[in-house]
Amino acid sequence: MPSIDSKSLDGEETLEPPSSLQHLHPLSYNSMPVYPYTHVLPANQQPIRTKRRQVKNACTHCQKACKKCDDARPCLRCVKYGYSDECVDSQRKERKKGVKRGPYKKRDGKDRAACSVTTSDSAQQGATVVNGVPPQAAANLSGAYLPIGYPPGFYPPYPPMVTKSPNGAPIYPPPQYYLAPGPQLQPQPQLHPHSTQDVDPNQYPHSQPQPFYQPALFSPVHYQYPMHRQDPSASSSTMTQYPPYSPSNYTKNSATINTQAEPSHGATNERNEDHTLTGSSD
DNA sequence: CCCATCGGACTCTCAATGCA
DNA sequence: GCATTGAGAGTCCGATGGGA
Numbered sequence: 373m374p375s376i377d378s379k380s381l382d383g384e385e386t387l388e389p390p391s392s393l394q395h396l397h398p399l400s401y402n403s404m405p406v407y408p409y410t411h412v413l414p415a416n417q418q419p420i421r422t423k424r425r426q427v428k429n430a431c432t433h434c435q436k437a438c439k440k441c442d443d444a445r446p447c448l449r450c451v452k453y454g455y456s457d458e459c460v461d462s463q464r465k466e467r468k469k470g471v472k473r474g475p476y477k478k479r480d481g482k483d484r485a486a487c488s489v490t491t492s493d494s495a496q497q498g499a500t501v502v503n504g505v506p507p508q509a510a511a512n513l514s515g516a517y518l519p520i521g522y523p524p525g526f527y528p529p530y531p532p533m534v535t536k537s538p539n540g541a542p543i544y545p546p547p548q549y550y551l552a553p554g555p556q557l558q559p560q561p562q563l564h565p566h567s568t569q570d571v572d573p574n575q576y577p578h579s580q581p582q583p584f585y586q587p588a589l590f591s592p593v594h595y596q597y598p599m600h601r602q603d604p605s606a607s608s609s610t611m612t613q614y615p616p617y618s619p620s621n622y623t624k625n626s627a628t629i630n631t632q633a634e635p636s637h638g639a640t641n642e643r644n645e646d647h648t649l650t651g652s653s654d
Numbered sequence: 655c656c657c658a659t660c661g662g663a664c665t666c667t668c669a670a671t672g673c674a
Numbered sequence: 675g676c677a678t679t680g681a682g683a684g685t686c687c688g689a690t691g692g693g694a
Contacts, residue, residue, distance in 0.1 A: 423664090423665080424663090424664060424665065424685085424686075424687080425665080425685095426664085426665055426666065426684075426685045426686075427685075427686095428666085428667095428684095428685095429684085429685095430684080430685060430686080434685085434686085435684080435685080435686095436659095437657095437658070437659080437660095437686095438659080438660065438661090438685075438686055438687085439658095439685090439686065439687095440685080440686055440687085441685080441686085453657090462684090464683075464684075465682090465683065465684090467667075467668065467669075467682065467683070468669090468681090468682065468683095469669065469670095470669085470670090471669075471670075471681075471682080472670080473669085473670050473671065473679080473680070473681075474670095474671090475671080475672085476670090476671060476672065476678075476679050476680080477679080477680090
């Protein structure tokens with residue numbers, strides 16, 4: 373029985389795909405890809421560390437345990453530990469208002485120049501953001517260190533343009549890539565991390581990155597490749613509003629996810645969340 | 655090996671502030 | 675009105691220790 377790699381849950385190591393799959397995708401387990409994709413950087417350009425990414429709202433269990441959560445409910449950690457039913461967003465305190473802040477310090481020109489194209493955070497991390505594109509993505513745009521399978525320009529703007537609808541749900545731009553089925557692999561028995569029975573549709577939706585690196589565990593047996601839309605603006609001239617997450621939006625077979633159709637969730641996605649390649653746009 | 659705990663570094667959010 | 679700033683609030687890394 374395969375189990376969810378606890379390291380990838382708590383130790384933040386990314387799931388290592390089978391060696392034969394390592395060229396396919398380097399995403400971390402939880403749909404929150406870490407950029408830059410350090411495995412494609414030359415050794416002398418390996419960043420000290422990548423920027424940590426946070427979910428908007430950790431569930432109560434992860435919050436209490438100070439462990440990494442994810443946007444799905446139940447989150448992976450709660451699924452693993454059997455807290456699926458209790459996996460709910462933690463309450464956030466209202467931000468204080470009316471706090472006086474005093475006059476702002478003016479940054480000198482040198483500082484401004486030093487981070488003219490960086491965020492304060494990325495400057496801290498030594499990661500330069502160029503025109504809204506993460507550093508490695510920028511390199512990819514120029515054709516350098518492009519991971520196999522990623523066409524130039526595959527990466528979305530960083531952060532992605534996300535606006536909010538009147539009801540507060542985030543609105544994402546239409547994806548410019550979709551996933552095309554790749555070559556069929558050896559058929560594998562349908563497995564689920566927690567059951568040999570049918571997957572409970574209320575369980576964690578395993579529709580996100582699995583096809584890229586754990587086909588043996590999750591099936592389908594097709595790899596998928598990101599393909600550029602012929603005409604993104606023609607396919608959807610407006611921003612796409614994502615419905616709130618609902619387990620019914622998922623199926624146990626991620627091959628059935630129509631990555632060109634209305635995305636299945638994303639209402640809780642971070643503003644600067646990278647897009648995954650599985651079409652759920654989070 | 656797995657899990658719980660937790661200090662503190664890190665990240666994100668957004669009201670206050672400043673400027674055109 | 676919009677951009678910038680920076681403090682508050684929250685996340686979660688990583689070390690540590692206990693139990694099976």
